[in-house]
Amino acid sequence: MNFIYNKLSLLIIEDNLGDFILVKEYLEESFQTIEYEHALDYKSAEKLLRQSTSYDIIILDLILPDTSGTLFIQNVVNLSNQIPIIMITGSLNLKFCLESLEYGVSDYLFKDELNPNSLFKSINYSIEKQKRHLRLLESERKYKDLFNFSPAPMFVYETDNFKLLDANAAALEYYAYKRDEFLSMHLNQLFFKEDVEANMRSLKTTMTKDKDNFEMYLVFRGKLEKELKAEVKIKTIHFQNQNSKLLVVNDLTEQLLHNQALNQQNKKMKEIAWQQSHEMRSPASKILGIIELLKLKTCSPNEQILLINEIETSIKELDEVIRSISKKAEQVTTKKSNK
Amino acid sequence: MNYEVLNVDDDKMVLFIHEKMMMHSEFCKSPKSFESGHDTLNYIAEHKSKDKKFIIFLDVNMPELNGWEFMDKLDKMALNSFCHIFIVTSSIDNADKEKAESYPVSVGFVEKPLSIEKLKELKKIEILKDLFPSK
Numbered sequence: 001m002n003f004i005y006n007k008l009s010l011l012i013i014e015d016n017l018g019d020f021i022l023v024k025e026y027l028e029e030s031f032q033t034i035e036y037e038h039a040l041d042y043k044s045a046e047k048l049l050r051q052s053t054s055y056d057i058i059i060l061d062l063i064l065p066d067t068s069g070t071l072f073i074q075n076v077v078n079l080s081n082q083i084p085i086i087m088i089t090g091s092l093n094l095k096f097c098l099e100s101l102e103y104g105v106s107d108y109l110f111k112d113e114l115n116p117n118s119l120f121k122s123i124n125y126s127i128e129k130q131k132r133h134l135r136l137l138e139s140e141r142k143y144k145d146l147f148n149f150s151p152a153p154m155f156v157y158e159t160d161n162f163k164l165l166d167a168n169a170a171a172l173e174y175y176a177y178k179r180d181e182f183l184s185m186h187l188n189q190l191f192f193k194e195d196v197e198a199n200m201r202s203l204k205t206t207m208t209k210d211k212d213n214f215e216m217y218l219v220f221r222g223k224l225e226k227e228l229k230a231e232v233k234i235k236t237i238h239f240q241n242q243n244s245k246l247l248v249v250n251d252l253t254e255q256l257l258h259n260q261a262l263n264q265q266n267k268k269m270k271e272i273a274w275q276q277s278h279e280m281r282s283p284a285s286k287i288l289g290i291i292e293l294l295k296l297k298t299c300s301p302n303e304q305i306l307l308i309n310e311i312e313t314s315i316k317e318l319d320e321v322i323r324s325i326s327k328k329a330e331q332v333t334t335k336k337s338n339k
Numbered sequence: 340m341n342y343e344v345l346n347v348d349d350d351k352m353v354l355f356i357h358e359k360m361m362m363h364s365e366f367c368k369s370p371k372s373f374e375s376g377h378d379t380l381n382y383i384a385e386h387k388s389k390d391k392k393f394i395i396f397l398d399v400n401m402p403e404l405n406g407w408e409f410m411d412k413l414d415k416m417a418l419n420s421f422c423h424i425f426i427v428t429s430s431i432d433n434a435d436k437e438k439a440e441s442y443p444v445s446v447g448f449v450e451k452p453l454s455i456e457k458l459k460e461l462k463k464i465e466i467l468k469d470l471f472p473s474k
Contacts, residue, residue, distance in 0.1 A: 274432075278400065281451070282429040289356045289452030296455070298363050310352050 008123070009035040009054065011083075013045045013076070014061040019111070023059060023088070023119070030120040042072055049079040057123055058085045060105075070099070077104040082134060084126035088114060106130060153230075153249040155182075156239050159207055162187035162200070165239055174249065176223040192221045203234075206245070210236045217252050229253045268332045272325055279321045283314035290314075341391040342470045344370040347379050347409070348398040348427070357396060357453055364458040367394075376404035380412055387421045392470060396449070399428040399435060410442045419444045423466060427451060 008031045014020040039045035084106040097108040106126035153171035191199045206212040212234045220228040231250040290307045344367040346357045354372040361367045373379040399406035426439040429451040439448045446466050462471040
């Protein structure tokens with residue numbers, strides 16, 4: 001016989017010693033080595049499960065197909081920490097067996113049909129099924145984390161009626177709504193009155209597309225009428241069995257404000273450049289002209305005094321312009337450091 | 340052909356410097372000075388003559404009528420043909436230079452300060468050659 005698992009570690013919950021020995025023998029036929037713990041009742045099973053959850057499988061013999069049996073199953077499932085459980089029952093109550101599957105039992109076997117092969121098959125099947133299930137849970141969790149912990153605000157809405165279905169923490173913070181508030185709204189409520197019609201019209205054009213990026217930014221309305229400018233990406237997703245869209249926000253509000261500030265700074269710089277070109281050069285060029293004239297020695301003593309006084313006036317004028325430029329430059333730099 | 344030199348600037352000191360330099364460099368023995376564009380236009384209109392050119396050193400930045408407006412008016416009054424204009428400015432802004440070139444009546448662009456050297460250069464430019472025959 002080919003062994004899939006050379007070594008099997010399991011917990012057997014079985015109050016009938018004869019049945020226990022039978023199960024153990026069947027297992028020994030199929031597996032090279034078995035490591036097992038045996039619990040005679042729920043209490044000892046609970047104790048063992050609290051100590052270790054490294055079993056490959058739990059085999060649970062259930063004598064009573066009644067409410068106490070149901071509760072028993074639920075308790076064991078809760079303690080099992082995703083270890084697959086195979087239920088062996090003497091009763092032929094199919095309804096009860098199917099219910100137990102709903103509670104989280106992996107498989108059931110009737111005592112009458114129990115043999116090494118059916119047990120072997122059920123164990124392998126249950127372990128493999130559980131592995132796949134865990135992988136699925138893991139990838140689901142990963143995607144949930146991607147959504148929930150993403151720093152980019154994103155939310156999900158129903159494609160047909162634009163009802164908001166889900167939002168990540170970043171989106172709730174971005175729009176400043178509480179979760180239940182947000183999820184009771186429709187997408188059009190995230191726009192200002194004057195923009196609703198145009199924005200909804202362009203969003204409707206995305207309904208039939210799988211993916212869409214908006215070239216222009218949208219202006220959203222956050223709570224308290226806050227204006228939020230953002231680029232959006234829209235992607236079709238399946239969410240809670242509904243035809244939905246995921247909308248990812250790339251906020252531009254800050255960036256646009258920044259650009260505005262930069263433009264203002266630029267304007268100031270241009271003013272400074274103009275001043276340097278015009279206001280500063282005017283007295284400077286006059287002084288240069290006067291000096292050239294003085295060098296020519298064509299002026300009378302009175303004229304020379306006049307020219308020297310003019311140099312003084314021009315220098316003072318120059319000084320004033322320099323002061324006003326450094327004041328303007330200061331405005332530019334303080335704005336920068338405020339940011 | 341005769342010529343007459345007119346300095347136009349709202350700054351008296353600049354006018355004084357220009358006059359002195361022009362006399363010293365023998366660019367012109369008796370340049371005339373005007374503190375406003377309006378006065379200059381009136382003077383040209385009254386004293387224009389077919390065998391005389393006005394060489395005007397025109398400041399750009401003046402109150403009331405600035406240099407550009409002055410040239411627009413000159414054009415409207417059909418006085419362009421009597422004048423050669425040098426745009427004089429303390430600006431080192433290239434845009435002003437390009438703007439000056441767009442006026443047909445302007446024959447040159449002079450950055451302040453005007454100097455003896457510059458005046459000597461100006462005498463040699465093509466358009467003024469007839470007025471300043473080299474001795």
